[in-house]
Amino acid sequence: MSDGGGAVALRCDRTRSAMYRLTSDVEGWLADWSDAGPQTSQIASCAGVLRGLLARLTSRAADLPGDDRAFAVCRTLDGDIVVVERLVKLLVERFGQRRNAALSPTLRAADEVIWSCVQQARPLAAGPLPVPLAYLEPAFSASATPRVKPPAGLSVRDRQLAEVLRVFPVPLLGLPTSVVSEPWWLAVVAHEVGHHVQYDLDATAVQRTGSELVQATGDPAWEDWRYEVFADAFAVAALGPVALHATAVLEWDTAVAMAAPRELYPPVIVRLAVMAAVARALGFPSVPFGADSWIAASAAIAADRRARIVELLAPVDAVAQRLLAMPLGSGSLATLADRASAAPSDGALRRRLDGENVAITRGRSVPRMAVASAFEAYQTLEGVASSEEREQRRRDLCARTIRLIADTGARDAKRAAHAVASSAAIIDRMFELLREVERT
Numbered sequence: 297m298s299d300g301g302g303a304v305a306l307r308c309d310r311t312r313s314a315m316y317r318l319t320s321d322v323e324g325w326l327a328d329w330s331d332a333g334p335q336t337s338q339i340a341s342c343a344g345v346l347r348g349l350l351a352r353l354t355s356r357a358a359d360l361p362g363d364d365r366a367f368a369v370c371r372t373l374d375g376d377i378v379v380v381e382r383l384v385k386l387l388v389e390r391f392g393q394r395r396n397a398a399l400s401p402t403l404r405a406a407d408e409v410i411w412s413c414v415q416q417a418r419p420l421a422a423g424p425l426p427v428p429l430a431y432l433e434p435a436f437s438a439s440a441t442p443r444v445k446p447p448a449g450l451s452v453r454d455r456q457l458a459e460v461l462r463v464f465p466v467p468l469l470g471l472p473t474s475v476v477s478e479p480w481w482l483a484v485v486a487h488e489v490g491h492h493v494q495y496d497l498d499a500t501a502v503q504r505t506g507s508e509l510v511q512a513t514g515d516p517a518w519e520d521w522r523y524e525v526f527a528d529a530f531a532v533a534a535l536g537p538v539a540l541h542a543t544a545v546l547e548w549d550t551a552v553a554m555a556a557p558r559e560l561y562p563p564v565i566v567r568l569a570v571m572a573a574v575a576r577a578l579g580f581p582s583v584p585f586g587a588d589s590w591i592a593a594s595a596a597i598a599a600d601r602r603a604r605i606v607e608l609l610a611p612v613d614a615v616a617q618r619l620l621a622m623p624l625g626s627g628s629l630a631t632l633a634d635r636a637s638a639a640p641s642d643g644a645l646r647r648r649l650d651g652e653n654v655a656i657t658r659g660r661s662v663p664r665m666a667v668a669s670a671f672e673a674y675q676t677l678e679g680v681a682s683s684e685e686r687e688q689r690r691r692d693l694c695a696r697t698i699r700l701i702a703d704t705g706a707r708d709a710k711r712a713a714h715a716v717a718s719s720a721a722i723i724d725r726m727f728e729l730l731r732e733v734e735r736t
Contacts (some may be wrong), residue, residue: 490530
């Protein structure tokens with residue numbers, strides 16, 4: 297390589313060419329989604345931040361040094377361009393699933409359930425809450441994109457992207473591809489929305505949840521479980537005991553396995569007991585999996601592990617009370633619970649799922665009620681002995697669940713996403729996070 301000005305100019309051209317290509321790709325994608333239907337506000341939120349990122353990067357590309365300093369500056373700028381490019385690729389893939397005829401009905405149903413859960417929390421917020429974007433991926437269970445601390449062990453580029461997603465105004469919510477054929481599992485959406493509500497509704501909610509759990513139990517181990525325990529409590533407030541039953545189906549194992557310690561969650565036995573305590577505190581009758589039932593069934597667990605489980609189970613009622621009463625936005629989780637409509641098991645929704653042609657009034661709360669009823673209907677399939685009949689009923693329930701959710705969601709003229717008051721502030725934070733990851 298020559299050491300004259302030609303090498304510097306060529307290096308700068310390479311960076312500016314990458315910048316031009318990225319800008320063209322972003323504008324092309326945004327134009328392709330100019331009429332996005334229910335995703336209009338989400339696309340608008342993406343557009344504001346993406347164009348702000350591009351403007352910042354373009355300004356830096358236009359002001360590159362004319363000497364050897366350009367090589368280091370270009371490397372840093374190229375790295376930022378790559379992170380934004382990977383962000384755009386991820387968004388293209390996630391939004392693009394909605395144009396897949398095989399996936400779009402399920403994703404539209406997911407949108408309705410997400411919107412229903414977000415709107416449940418809306419009265420506690422000072423402004424619009426972020427509306428998570430659902431997407432499908434090969435996974436066993438649902439997941440919310442980390443919005444507090446990305447997982448350790450990622451490569452620098454992956455950690456940079458994870459950090460950028462933390463502050464991006466459209467949070468992502470991953471769903472297992474199995475929900476396409478089993479849409480009653482959209483019940484897990486409530487837990488994942490709970491993660492975003494905890495993060496976005498109140499800036500101090502995560503820290504306060506940890507403090508409340510430790511105060512309720514006197515055990516610092518509970519602080520590590522503050523994200524998942526809160527999301528479980530939110531799910532119960534949204535769906536009633538159906539949230540508990542769905543979690544039990546996903547987590548069920550031997551008593552020994554369910555007593556095993558975990559990092560982000562309490563042991564399964566304790567997790568279910570907390571959810572049961574929340575449901576009971578909200579007034580639901582005959583809730584299973586309470587602490588007393590686990591103590592009676594723990595004989596198969598080794599003595600040291602059994603002692604720890606008994607210790608963890610002892611304060612679950614106090615944990616539930618603290619979670620429900622903890623200040624959250626302008627209210628609390630207790631004020632979100634709607635026991636009368638959380639999970640009707642024998643009303644019009646259930647009759648529709650059984651094939652009756654009954655009218656259902658649309659409403660913001662109805663999709664979460666519908667998916668709760670669908671999960672209850674799914675559980676009744678356990679009593680069908682014939683595998684052929686069970687499969688036929690499962691297929692019928694799948695089609696009816698998708699239609700029911702689509703037919704009952706609120707017809708909101710505009711589903712406002714997160715109010716991005718200052719894209720500039722978000723962009724500033726993104727670049728701060730990129731530099732922080734580079735230094736670690």
